[in-house]
Amino acid sequence: MSNQRIDPMNLSVTRRLRLLAIALVLLAVLICSSAFLSWREIAYVRTRFDVGQSATFLLADHLQAEVFKLDSHLLTYRASHRPEDWRSFEEDSRRLSAWIAQQKTTLTTPKEKALLDEIQMTFDSYVAAAQPSNLPLLDQLANVRAAAAQLSSLGLQLAFAHREALHGIVAETENSLTGLQAVIVVAQLSVVLLAAWAAVVTYREMIAPLRGELIESQALVARSEKLASLGVLAAGVAHEIRNPLTAIKARLFTQQKALTPGSRERADAEFIGHEIDRLEKIVSDFLRFARPVEPERVPLSPAELLRDVRELMAPQLRERSLDLAVERAVDTRITADPEQLKQVLINLVSNAADALGNQGKIKLRALESRITLAGRVREVVIIEVEDNGPGIPPEAQERLFDPFFTTKPSGTGLGLSIAARIVEKHGGALRVQTAANRGTTFRIVLPVEP
Numbered sequence: 001m002s003n004q005r006i007d008p009m010n011l012s013v014t015r016r017l018r019l020l021a022i023a024l025v026l027l028a029v030l031i032c033s034s035a036f037l038s039w040r041e042i043a044y045v046r047t048r049f050d051v052g053q054s055a056t057f058l059l060a061d062h063l064q065a066e067v068f069k070l071d072s073h074l075l076t077y078r079a080s081h082r083p084e085d086w087r088s089f090e091e092d093s094r095r096l097s098a099w100i101a102q103q104k105t106t107l108t109t110p111k112e113k114a115l116l117d118e119i120q121m122t123f124d125s126y127v128a129a130a131q132p133s134n135l136p137l138l139d140q141l142a143n144v145r146a147a148a149a150q151l152s153s154l155g156l157q158l159a160f161a162h163r164e165a166l167h168g169i170v171a172e173t174e175n176s177l178t179g180l181q182a183v184i185v186v187a188q189l190s191v192v193l194l195a196a197w198a199a200v201v202t203y204r205e206m207i208a209p210l211r212g213e214l215i216e217s218q219a220l221v222a223r224s225e226k227l228a229s230l231g232v233l234a235a236g237v238a239h240e241i242r243n244p245l246t247a248i249k250a251r252l253f254t255q256q257k258a259l260t261p262g263s264r265e266r267a268d269a270e271f272i273g274h275e276i277d278r279l280e281k282i283v284s285d286f287l288r289f290a291r292p293v294e295p296e297r298v299p300l301s302p303a304e305l306l307r308d309v310r311e312l313m314a315p316q317l318r319e320r321s322l323d324l325a326v327e328r329a330v331d332t333r334i335t336a337d338p339e340q341l342k343q344v345l346i347n348l349v350s351n352a353a354d355a356l357g358n359q360g361k362i363k364l365r366a367l368e369s370r371i372t373l374a375g376r377v378r379e380v381v382i383i384e385v386e387d388n389g390p391g392i393p394p395e396a397q398e399r400l401f402d403p404f405f406t407t408k409p410s411g412t413g414l415g416l417s418i419a420a421r422i423v424e425k426h427g428g429a430l431r432v433q434t435a436a437n438r439g440t441t442f443r444i445v446l447p448v449e450p
Helices: 013-080 083-103 110-130 137-258 264-290 302-318 338-356 415-425
Strands: 298-300 322-329 334-336 360-373 376-387 429-435 439-447
Touching: 013 083, 013 110, 013 137, 083 110, 110 137, 137 264, 298 302, 298 338, 302 322, 302 338, 302 360, 302 376, 322 338, 334 338, 334 439, 338 360, 338 376, 338 415, 338 439, 360 439, 415 429, 415 439
Parallel strands: 322 360
Antiparallel strands: 298 334, 360 376, 376 439, 429 439
């Protein structure tokens, strides 16, 4: 039986894996949301770039070409005064005015839109200056050329405004990509940390316990094989020993009647009688250990069981200045044999009392937990017997549950072995935690039946 520390306050593997899953989901949401926002920002920037490029550079080029074309129609009309030349000028003017108005829906920055409004007003002035009037021809042409020159200047200003808008778009794109890079770096670091945490949790909470369970199972199988062979031998040996012991005891009883009370011979006979009783106890314990009785299971409250043990043993322990107290006990019911479990608890309390001597405290507890038992995670009740004695020496810990191993001068070495067999018959395990000068805690781990 291997030592194993049980801490009911530890998070179970299931809860840790749930936390890991939640962290991974949150990380995935962060990455997806960042990618979506960056994609939307880049798409918006691309739209602005495409639209701005077509709405400014093309507008400036188209505006200059159309103004030159209108100038040509106007000069031709002034030279020939043909109505069809004037109609061509008017049609191209209306077409250019409608095109300018249409570009308002494609520009993005306020500066570009303001320049476009100014272009529209200047173009209206250009068309108005080109209308027939009483002004001298040279003055009218001067007004037209001034408006055309202003249109060309505004077109260049619009191109520069577009260049500024492109710089802004590039800056926004760089900011978006920088943010996305930061999110990716953080996500990568988070994935590495989560992977490391998951590896640690998996090893500590799953692999290490399973490894311990495997070692414990192998030790249990080896011990079971020894016990099986021992059980076959025990039946024959116990039978052969018991019969002579019974005959010797009967003969000794007859002899004692013929001896004078208080004589040396009577004292020797009494001593022999005590040793025969001790031998009978060893044989009885050996048989109980080798052939344990199947438990008669009934619904049982751990709290009631601990109270019964305390009421039974507290008075005699109080005479030795030992305090036996039930510190905490749950009412979660288990299915077990109350007499057999009481026998186990009495044995553990007696061992604790022997370790304490004539002063100390023994605490009884019953806790609820969820731990690995018999290869799977189960709901269990843990019954603890804790003392504040000197602890178990390291050299004795490995052999603690071995048959016939004892540190007591008058012990048989079968008490803990019998206790462990009884607990195993209940589908549980008997485990121990000890530390030098800090005491020992025995734990009876019993499954909670669904």
